[in-house]
Amino acid sequence: MRIEIVPVFEDNYAYIVICPQTNQAAAVDPAQADPVLRRVEQLGVDLCAIWTTHHHWDHVSGHEAIVARYPSLEVLGSPNSGRIPCLTRSIGDGEQIALGSLRFRAVATPGHTLDAICYINDRVAFTGDTLFCSGCGRLFEGSAELMYQSLNDKLAVLMREDTAIYPGHEYTEKNVAFARSLTPADAELTAYGERIAALRKAEKPSVPSDWSTERRFNPFLRCQSRALAEAVGGDVGDPVAVFAEVRRRRDAY
Numbered sequence: 001m002r003i004e005i006v007p008v009f010e011d012n013y014a015y016i017v018i019c020p021q022t023n024q025a026a027a028v029d030p031a032q033a034d035p036v037l038r039r040v041e042q043l044g045v046d047l048c049a050i051w052t053t054h055h056h057w058d059h060v061s062g063h064e065a066i067v068a069r070y071p072s073l074e075v076l077g078s079p080n081s082g083r084i085p086c087l088t089r090s091i092g093d094g095e096q097i098a099l100g101s102l103r104f105r106a107v108a109t110p111g112h113t114l115d116a117i118c119y120i121n122d123r124v125a126f127t128g129d130t131l132f133c134s135g136c137g138r139l140f141e142g143s144a145e146l147m148y149q150s151l152n153d154k155l156a157v158l159m160r161e162d163t164a165i166y167p168g169h170e171y172t173e174k175n176v177a178f179a180r181s182l183t184p185a186d187a188e189l190t191a192y193g194e195r196i197a198a199l200r201k202a203e204k205p206s207v208p209s210d211w212s213t214e215r216r217f218n219p220f221l222r223c224q225s226r227a228l229a230e231a232v233g234g235d236v237g238d239p240v241a242v243f244a245e246v247r248r249r250r251d252a253y
């Protein structure tokens with residue numbers, strides 16, 4: 001499997017997933033048509049699908065122009081919002097998706113929006129605005145409890161330690177700064193933040209991350225830990241309340 005990172009807008013990422021055996025490709029959240037189409041043509045791949053993580057404009061704004069160029073494209077996404085342009089295939093939780101010889105699973109992860117879907121296989125996960133590197137999406141439509149379950153129950157069971165995480169935005173530097181503000185004595189987190197800052201200074205993407213890194217440094221995956229509960233004055237026996245408080249503080253950060 002090959003994955004191309006295509007930066008779009010100010011800090012969004014679109015991705016092109018390619019099956020090396022068949023040359024078939026899918027574009028994940030190709031929110032700006034021109035850079036994605038240019039890369040598809042440079043690569044000479046057979047674009048056959050768009051995979052949508054959720055309906056927000058900075059994830060779906062390229063759909064119409066890309067479908068105009070490739071009218072037989074399959075456009076996947078959740079039907080829940082009714083706001084994904086050009087949708088041709090409504091995806092349900094747990095549904096299998098084929099791309100050439102590659103197999104993915106769609107996982108409904110409500111929280112940021114109610115139509116949020118992650119596309120996962122045993123090596124990579126496209127997590128949209130559900131899971132970021134060292135962060136998670138704002139709760140625009142779902143509750144803290146719903147997002148907590150999406151991350152800590154639904155996604156966690158499907159991840160391997162080395163599953164590569166491809167999120168919808170380049171937010172890592174600010175997310176790590178926020179995480180450091182919660183647990184400033186964590187020397188490994190400080191060192192991680194310095195590595196991320198060096199990458200960004202060199203104008204390189206901080207993505208992909210991997211699940212073991214996220215489990216170690218992402219505060220939204222560490223709400224069961226005593227250190228984090230104490231950092232936000234929460235109850236170690238109530239990780240959903242800790243999660244809600246961490247999210248509230250991140251919103252204000």
Ligand SMILES: [Zn+2]
Binds near residue numbers: 054056112129
């Ligand atoms: Zn969004």
